[in-house]
Amino acid sequence: MAHENHANTLPADLSAPAFVNGWKTRALAIGLVFSIIAAALAVADKSIDHVLRAWLLGLMLTFGFSVGGLALLMVQYCTGGKWGLLLRRPLEAMSRTLPLVFVYWLVIAFSLKKLYLWAAVTDVDAALKSGWINEVQAHAIEFKRPMLNPEAFILVSLFCFAVWAFYTWRLNSLGLQRDAASPETTPRWIKQFENISGPGVVIYALTMTAAVIYWVMSLDPTWYSSVYGLLFLVGQGYLVLALGIIVSISLSKAEPFKTLLRQTEQHDLGKFTFAFVMLNIYLAFSQFLIIWSGNLPEEIPWYLDRIRGNWGIIITLDFIFHWLIPFTLLLSRDLKRNKKRLILVCQWMVFAKAFDLFWLIEPNFKDAARNLHFSWGILEYAAVPAAMTAFWVAFFCTRLQTRPLVQTNDPHVAEILEPEHANA
Amino acid sequence: MPAREGTYGLLAEFDTPSDLVRAARQARQDGWRRLDCYTPYPVEEAAEAIGFHRNKVPLLTLIGGLMGLAAMFSLETWVSVLAYPLNIGGRPTYSWPAFIVPAYEWTILFAGLSAAFGMLALNRLPTLYHPLFNAPNFRNGATTDKFFLCLEALDPKFDLVETKNYLTSFQPVSVVEVEY
Numbered sequence: 001m002a003h004e005n006h007a008n009t010l011p012a013d014l015s016a017p018a019f020v021n022g023w024k025t026r027a028l029a030i031g032l033v034f035s036i037i038a039a040a041l042a043v044a045d046k047s048i049d050h051v052l053r054a055w056l057l058g059l060m061l062t063f064g065f066s067v068g069g070l071a072l073l074m075v076q077y078c079t080g081g082k083w084g085l086l087l088r089r090p091l092e093a094m095s096r097t098l099p100l101v102f103v104y105w106l107v108i109a110f111s112l113k114k115l116y117l118w119a120a121v122t123d124v125d126a127a128l129k130s131g132w133i134n135e136v137q138a139h140a141i142e143f144k145r146p147m148l149n150p151e152a153f154i155l156v157s158l159f160c161f162a163v164w165a166f167y168t169w170r171l172n173s174l175g176l177q178r179d180a181a182s183p184e185t186t187p188r189w190i191k192q193f194e195n196i197s198g199p200g201v202v203i204y205a206l207t208m209t210a211a212v213i214y215w216v217m218s219l220d221p222t223w224y225s226s227v228y229g230l231l232f233l234v235g236q237g238y239l240v241l242a243l244g245i246i247v248s249i250s251l252s253k254a255e256p257f258k259t260l261l262r263q264t265e266q267h268d269l270g271k272f273t274f275a276f277v278m279l280n281i282y283l284a285f286s287q288f289l290i291i292w293s294g295n296l297p298e299e300i301p302w303y304l305d306r307i308r309g310n311w312g313i314i315i316t317l318d319f320i321f322h323w324l325i326p327f328t329l330l331l332s333r334d335l336k337r338n339k340k341r342l343i344l345v346c347q348w349m350v351f352a353k354a355f356d357l358f359w360l361i362e363p364n365f366k367d368a369a370r371n372l373h374f375s376w377g378i379l380e381y382a383a384v385p386a387a388m389t390a391f392w393v394a395f396f397c398t399r400l401q402t403r404p405l406v407q408t409n410d411p412h413v414a415e416i417l418e419p420e421h422a423n424a
Numbered sequence: 425m426p427a428r429e430g431t432y433g434l435l436a437e438f439d440t441p442s443d444l445v446r447a448a449r450q451a452r453q454d455g456w457r458r459l460d461c462y463t464p465y466p467v468e469e470a471a472e473a474i475g476f477h478r479n480k481v482p483l484l485t486l487i488g489g490l491m492g493l494a495a496m497f498s499l500e501t502w503v504s505v506l507a508y509p510l511n512i513g514g515r516p517t518y519s520w521p522a523f524i525v526p527a528y529e530w531t532i533l534f535a536g537l538s539a540a541f542g543m544l545a546l547n548r549l550p551t552l553y554h555p556l557f558n559a560p561n562f563r564n565g566a567t568t569d570k571f572f573l574c575l576e577a578l579d580p581k582f583d584l585v586e587t588k589n590y591l592t593s594f595q596p597v598s599v600v601e602v603e604y
Contacts, residue, residue, distance in 0.1 A: 289522070293521075
């Protein structure tokens with residue numbers, strides 16, 4: 001009987017390939033260019049209102065990459081699977097970009113009055129009399145004052161950041177200790193990571209819901225939706241998986257990912273992303289269907305603000321960009337197994353998510369609700385998030401370079417090195 | 425149709441999927457076209473090794489899904505707009521958001537059924553008789569832990585003695601002749 005060992009060998013050098021430095025320089029250059037464009041647009045628009053709104057979009061996007069990465073890291077520690085081993089170090093690197101996201105958040109925290117109606121209106125009666133706000137808004141702002149006030153905003157956000165920082169620190173430091181430990185300790189490590197990550201996912205869902213309610217939903221103080229946190233949670237899965245595929249395919253031009261990224265796992269990640277595309281539209285549509293069916297004056301204006309006055313074009317495009325295109329393309333098995341095409345779809349998905357955030361954020365403001373119109377400021381939605389994301393990518397690259405790209409103390413390492421038919 | 429007689433093919437038995445895949449790949453490379461692999465679980469590389477070609481199941485699934493979508497959406501439109509136009513909360517009779525969920529369910533249902541029955545039809549299943557089950561080692565091993573390569577007599581390269589020697593060169597556990 002012919003029994004040969006067909007397994008690949010783990011490359012000796014597991015550190016990030018040299019071209020990651022190139023990514024970093026390119027990202028910094030792009031970030032700089034878009035910063036200059038953003039500044040020029042602010043001058044042309046003679047206001048920084050749109051810079052701040054676009055900043056919020058950039059924050060939500062990079063927050064999705066960073067803290068969403070932490071969430072997926074915890075999920076894969078609970079579920080196991082070779083796709084998880086593949087993404088583990090990139091996800092760790094995403095989670096360690098939290099300081100940058102915190103800096104981005106500080107800008108929002110210092111400009112609450114410019115963004116949030118509930119922060120800007122200190123005297124509700126006067127604001128109502130002057131016609132600044134209507135009765136519904138006056139009632140909502142007064143009624144929600146215990147929750148929607150600057151102190152609560154800052155405290156809740158700081159608490160959330162502390163929780164995320166704790167999990168980031170814990171998982172990242174243990175990740176290194178695990179690699180240094182001897183192989184017989186592996187079962188204990190697997191258990192320990194599960195025990196941290198399981199409750200971590202639940203706590204993450206709660207803190208993330210609180211954060212998005214304060215940061216985005218409260219832009220319109222009159223409206224509420226109980227699925228809002230989940231919508232962002234699934235959106236982060238969508239975003240982080242797309243980014244994870246982009247990173248792992250880009251890294252696969254050189255070792256160690258050249259050996260590690262097998263077609264099987266790439267296909268699995270594609271299928272996983274497809275599931276999130278579906279779940280994303282499922283939640284977004286069910287929120288719409290419930291509010292549409294109810295047709296209540298407390299809820300429906302939120303959608304009318306986002307449909308009437310030419311916003312119908314944006315919501316239609318959003319549906320096409322965000323669901324129809326990735327859904328129809330990811331149906332194809334060949335595409336999921338093709339590196340070049342899959343990476344294009346994933347890049348498109350990151351753009352589509354940003355487009356969706358634009359539709360969520362901009363109509364909250366009085367000048368834009370039910371009135372999509374051109375101003376120099378609206379272009380900030382392209383420039384500011386592009387700059388912020390580019391700087392985030394540069395920071396992410398430095399995080400990626402600090403560690404070997406694979407965790408070696410894991411039984412999946414042997415499995416991922418096997419030829420694909422052995423466990424297909 | 426009269427019953428076929430004679431040799432169906434030669435069946436080689438392997439212990440591991442890797443051995444099977446290597447033998448199948450070589451046989452395909454040597455010009456064999458009427459050949460098939462039998463494994464207890466899906467081994468994608470074995471399918472690739474014998475020149476797996478596309479089948480029509482994805483197309484059937486797509487057509488089925490689109491038919492389900494069109495059927496349910498038209499049914500709902502017909503019921504609400506033409507047959508029984510009711511005023512529900514002042515909404516227009518053609519309220520498409522409400523039609524989406526059932527139309528979606530029918531898309532899934534029709535696509536699923538088309539995939540399952542299309543696969544069976546294209547596989548020519550259920551088949552009540554297959555000559556390979558005449559081989560005792562196939563009966564006992566094909567669904568548990570053995571991997572088989574069958575070179576079929578319909579292939580022009582087939583020759584009972586030469587082919588048997590050829591298969592033996594892959595060092596299988598056994599090579600048996602299978603009758604119709």
